[in-house]
Amino acid sequence: MNLLEKISSLAKRRGFIYPGSEIYGGLAGFYDWGHLGNELKFNIKQTWWRDTVQLRDDVVGLSAAIVMNPKAWEASGHLTGFSDVLVECPKCHKRFKADELGKKNESLVCVECSEIFKGKARQFNLMFKTFVGAAEEAAAVAYLRPETAGGIFVNFKNVLQTNRLKIPFGIAQIGKAFRNEINPRDFVFRIREFEQMELEYFIHPVRNNPVKQDAAVPPQAAGRISNGVKPQTPTEWLSYWVGRRLKWYESIGLKNIRLREQSQEERAHYSRATVDIEYKFPFGWQEIEGVANRGDFDLTAQMKVSGKDLNYFDEETKEQYTPYVIEPSAGVERIALAVLCEAYLEEKERIVLKLNSKLAPYKAAVFPLLANKEKLVELARSIYDDLKTEFMTAWDDRGNIGKRYYSQDEIGTPFCITVDFESLEKNDVTVRGRDTMKQVRVGIRELKEYLKKKLVK
C-alpha cells in the first residue's frame, strides 16, 4: 500500500472519511465525513474563522445561499469561462482533462491505455446545473456555486451598509462549493463537492504606485510586510495576505509548504496575479490555497449585469471608486488531507497521527484501568464528565490499556488519562502523552489546568 492508500484506509476504518454512497458502489468525487473527520474539518474551519474574522477588526462574516440568480454567474464569467478542456480516449473511452494526457515520442497518449490520442477535445463547463421550482425548463435553470466568492460580491453593498465598514475591509465565508470535475482524483484532493474558506478583501485600487499595481508578487517577497506597516498597493496587499496565510499554516503544524506564482496562462479569467500555496502530498506538490488579486473584475461585472451601483464612496476624501479585491481561497478537504499526510507516522509498534492539538478530534481520552471495578469507573466517569465541559474528550473502557493507547494514537488524541487503584488513594491519575509516550502522575484537581496548558491554543 502506498502512503495515500494507508491514509485513506485509516480514514475509513476509524471513521474520518467514507466513500460517498458506498452501499451503491459509490459516486466518484463524493465523500462522506464521519465523526472524527467532521471534528477535524470543524477544527480547521474554526481556527481559520478565528484568525480571519474574529481576531480582526476589518473583516466580517457572511453565509450566502448556495444557489443564486443565474445572472450572477453570467456576470462573473463562470457561465462562459469556467470550463476545462475535455478529451475522451477513442479506445478505452476514459475521459481526461486535456492537460492530463501523457506524452510518448512527442505524441499525446492516453495515460490509461497508452493509445496515441487522436480524439476531439471540447470545452466542458464545470458548474452543476439544477432547476428552481416545479418546472424543468430553461427558464428555471440554476447552478450550484462553483466558488463561495460569488455570494460575497452580490452582497457587497448590503454588507458595507449594515456594518459601517471603511476600505480596506474584508468579507469572509465558509461554505460548500460544487464542481463537476472531469476526473476526480487522489482521495479527497480533487472532489466534486467540497468546502471553501474564502476571504474577499476590498482595497483601494491604486495608491502612489499606479505602475506597479498589477505586478505579480515574487513568491520570495511574500509576507515580508511586517506588522505595523500598512500595505498600500494591491501587490503589497497580495503579499501581506500570502504572509498571513503562511503563518496560519504554520500555526496548524503544516511544514511541507511552498509558494508558487501562477503564470499568465494558468490564471483564472478574473485574476491579475495569483500565488498558490502548495503542499507536498505523497503524489507531489499541489495547491491547497490560491491567493489572487482579482482587481475590480467582479464588482464591475456584477454592476454591468445587475445595473446596480456597487462602487465605494470614501466620505473623507470624497472619492468614489470600484475597489480591488485580494482573495485568499482555501479548500477545507485539501487542508484536511494535507494535515493527515503530515501527521501520519508508522512507528515500531504503532501507527500514530501526530496532529497539532488544535486540530485533533479529541484532546484527551479517559480510561478506568479495569472496566469491572465500580469505584474506578465512577471516578474515571467524573473526570471524563468534567473534562468534556472544556474540550472534546473520549471515553474508552474496552480491552487492555495498551490497546486503548494504540487506538487513541491512531486518531491523534494528544493525551490519555488512566484512573487506577492508586488514583483512589492519592487522588491522582496517569497522563500519557501521545508523542513522547511518557507517563506522569497529575493530581485530579490540577488535571484540567495541566492539560489546558499543554494543548496548543
Ligand code: GAP
Ligand atoms: N474563489 C477562488 C477559487 O475558487 P480555486 O483555486 O479554483 O479558486 C480555491 O479554488 C481552493 O478551493 C483550492 O486551492 C482548493 O483548496 C479548493 N478546491 C478547488 N477545487 C477543488 C476540488 N475539486 N476538490 C477539492 N478542493 C478544491
